Amino acid sequence: MNKIINFHAVNNSEWFENVIVYLKQKYDVVGIKQLYDHYYNGKTLRNACLITVDDGHLSSAEVIYPILKKHNVPAVFFVSPKIACRDGITNFWFQEISGYDMDRLWQIGREFLNLKTPVHTEWIKEMNIDDIWKMIAYYQKFYHVSPKAPQNMTTEQIRQIDREGLVAIGAHTLTHPILANETGLRAEEEICSSITRLEAMLGHPVLTFAYPNGIPDVNFGVREKCILKGTSVKLAFSTQPRNFRTSDDVFAIPRYGLSTGSMNFVRLKLFLGKYYSPLRKLIRG
Ligand SMILES: [Zn+2]
Structure with missing residues (x-):
């Protein structure tokens, strides 16, 4: 069973190390080159596992990367060059x-x-990015809330990780909009500029991209995949929780999310695979 496991910010290094040790025992942990060869050159992968980390939170450099290095485990980090440069926004x-x-x-x-x-827990994910930031600005003004200190990796941290070669760097838009909520022009700018700016920052082509929030046909669709096909990107990742296989659309490769939980929970979640979410819903009624 071939799986891609996606992490975000990780603050518990012991938890992350336990998960990495478990994944190494259980799977053949592969890097992006092997995944590329799987999709483009017919390389067979059996019981393979690729690790990805979205957003470029500081913990990617301070917690996740040192553990990956210690265990010689490759991965892909998806970041925003705009956030890394502290260009207008820092978080x-x-x-x-x-x-x-x-x-x-x-x-x-x-x-x-x-x-x-309508008010529901995910209402903000139906908004466009400019309106979200307007709302944040009003909130900060009315409730006297200061903008938070930067929480993400700097350009230099990302360059350093890229230079060492264990972890590949991929693009994740400029400001993390839910792409489906944006105009075509804005979606293109968010996707294309994140790739070209990242390429300028790293000095080489960027081959991977992860869609913000990543639910196929909800957060992104045909339009976003078409935009990506005009860039250097060859593999784009969703958050659809299922095993990957050769027949996948290379512009919507599925990934399982993992963020917390005991090792028993992690084992169970990986064991259940795509059945985990429907079972959870069923149990919670
Ligand atoms: Zn993200």
Whole structure:
């Protein structure tokens, strides 16, 4: 069973090391080159596992990378060059609103941006990125909240990791919009500029991309895949939780998310694979 496991920020190094040791025991841990050869050159992979990490949070350099190095485990980190350069914004919108009172944020959106989206837990993921930032600015002004300190890797940290060669660097847009909520022009700018700016930063082509939030046909679709086909990217990743196989669309490769939980939970989640989410829903009613 071939799997791609996706992480985000990891603050518990012991947990992450236990997971990595387990994955190494259980799977043939592969790098991006082998995945590329699998899709483009017919290389057979059996019981393979690729590790990816989205967003480029500081813990990618401070917690995750040292453990990958210690165990000689390759991976792909998906980052935003705009965030790394501290160009206008230093944090992604979801990092900035973490800890905010979501009811107050919703009220601001309703009052100033005429939000008509029905209230449900994921309502903000139906908004475009400019409106999200307007809402954040109003919230900070009205509730006297300061912008947070930068939470993500700098250009130099990303360059250093890239130079050492164990971890490949891929693009993850400029500002992490849900691409399907944006205009075609904006989606193109977010995708293409994140790739070209990252290439300029690293000094070589970028072959991989991960869609923000990554649910196929909800967060991205045919339009985004077409845009990517005009770039240097050869492999693009979703968050559809299932095993990968040769017949996959190379512009929507599935990945399993892993963020917390005991080792028993991690083992169970990997064992259940694509059945984990439907079973969880069923159990929770
Ligand atoms: Zn992300």
